[in-house]
Amino acid sequence: GEEKQSVAANRILQCNRVNLVRDLNPSDMYHGLLSKGIFTQDMIDEIKSSGIRQGQARQLVRDLETRGSLAFPALIECLHETGQHSLAELLLDGEPQNQPLPQPVHVRPVVRPLPVSPEREFGKPRATGRVRHDSIQSYKMDANPCGHCLIINNVDYEPKSVLSKHTGSNIDCEKLERRFKSLNFIVLVKRNLKQKQIKQELSALSKKDHSQYDCCVVIMLSHGTEVCNNRFPGAVDGPNVPVQHITNYLNGQNCLSLQGKPKIFFIQACGGGERDTGFEVSPDKARPCIGGTGDQTDAMPMSSSSDSLSTQSDEPDAKATLPTASDILVSYSTFPGYVSWRDTQAGSWYVETLDNMLEENAATDDLVTMLMMVNHEVSEYTANGLYKQMPGSFNFLRKLLYFQALPCQRPIVS
Known part of the structure; x- marks a missing residue:
């Protein structure tokens, strides 16, 4: 019945979401979808508030999936009416043969309006039957x-240092440099920096004029250790540079031209020295071991006092407190206190997975959604048949973040 038709239509929309987000002109569609009763004016206004054309197209497709069996034929009709015939044909080609969809309807259907107030009676769902985001x-x-995008890649350490060579990190660096260039960032790579040099580079980044840009990314590839009494846990380059201080260089107080703009930090380093052996699950949920003999950790091979680290700073720019955490996201390769695994030949689990997710999904999904995909994927890996890893994020973003990306072009197999 109608429910099967709606499910089939939604499947077609989902399969073609990349093409729709890339090519759809949503502003041409609003009048038609409104006059056909698929959307209310409030819904159209909310879609318009989703940002540039790509963001509006993405939200329009998402909302169409919630509007029932009449939404798909109305969409096809609107595409033809606005001259977007190729998109209409693309969607119709994806129509299941055994579940024909209804023909375009010209009669305005009855649509329940959205409630004016978001409040609802306790225990009762909203009139629309769904939660709108x-x-x-x-x-x-x-x-x-x-x-x-600043990438600091620490591979080699002084012979007297207790930190071993960060083998495999160059592979991570090359992947992320290539990836963020493809996402239209100005990428600067710095290698083998000591504590003072790291802070100098971060200070220089904070002093740049970012007024003509929309985002800033910092990537740290290094050994690390645990620091627990800061708002952002962990430290890189051993215990020398707490993540808290790294984020402070770009916060709203220290970098005025990035106020209100997203500041994203990726930390590929150990969060401590513990090794996670995981917990037992049913056989159908287990994943084969992917680790090899070349697996290493990014841990600082000695204990340290977190109390003595929290106030370390030789730079006036690095504040000991965070005046505002808005618009900051810190993505960690591993849970605080635990090691982060890195294959000496293929690079780290976290970076390899992050790079793959950005390649496959940046054109359609927001950053937080992609990071959750990374979390899930890495959580299923196993090192040496025993050890696990769990990435995670400290998220203080106020909005969705969609990178500039074109859909992945996969090779055609003849």
Whole structure:
């Protein structure tokens, strides 16, 4: 019946979401979808608030999936009416033969209006039967270039250092440099920096004029250790540079031209020295061991006092407190206190997975969603048949973040 038709239509929309987000002109569609009763004016206004054309197209497709069996034929009709015939044909080609969809309907269907107030009676669902997230806005991410991306890749350490060679980190660095260039960032790579040099580079980044850009990314590839009494746990380059201080360089107080703009930090380093052996699950949930003899950790091979680290700073720019954490996201390769695994030949689990997720999903999904995909994927890996790893994030973003990305072009197999 109608439910099967709606499910089939939604499946077609989902399979073609990349093409729709890339090519759809949503502004041409609003009048038709409104006059056909698929959307209310409030819903159209909320879609318009989703940012640039790509963001509006993405939200429009998501909302169509909630509007029942009449939404798909109305969409096809609107596409033809606005001259977007190729998209209409693309969607119709994806129509299941055994579940024909209804022909375009010209009669305005009865549509329940959205409630004026978000409140609802305790224990009772809203009149629409769903929770709307349209009011969550997206960050402006259409600057060209989008912003700066600083990658600090510490591979070699002094012979007297207790830190071993960070073998495999160059592979991570090359992947992320290539990936963020493809996402339209200005990428600067710095290698083998000592504590003072790391802070100098971060200070220089904070002093740049970011007013013409929309975002800033910092990637740390290093050994690390645990620091627990800061708002952002952990430290890189051994215990020398707490993550708390790294984020402070770009916060709203220290970098005025990045106020209100997303500041993203990726930390590929150990969060401590513990090794996670995981917990037993049923055989159908287990995943084969992917680790090899080349697996290493990024842990600092000695204990340290977190109390003595929390106030370390030789830079006036690095504040000991965080005046505002808004618009900051820190993505960690591993849970605080635990090691982060890295294959000496293929690079780290976290970076390899992050790179793959950005390649496959950046054109359609927001950053937080992609990071959850990374979390899930890495959580299923196993090192030496025993050890596990769990990435995670400290998220203080206020809006959805969509990178500038074109859909992945996969090779055609003849």
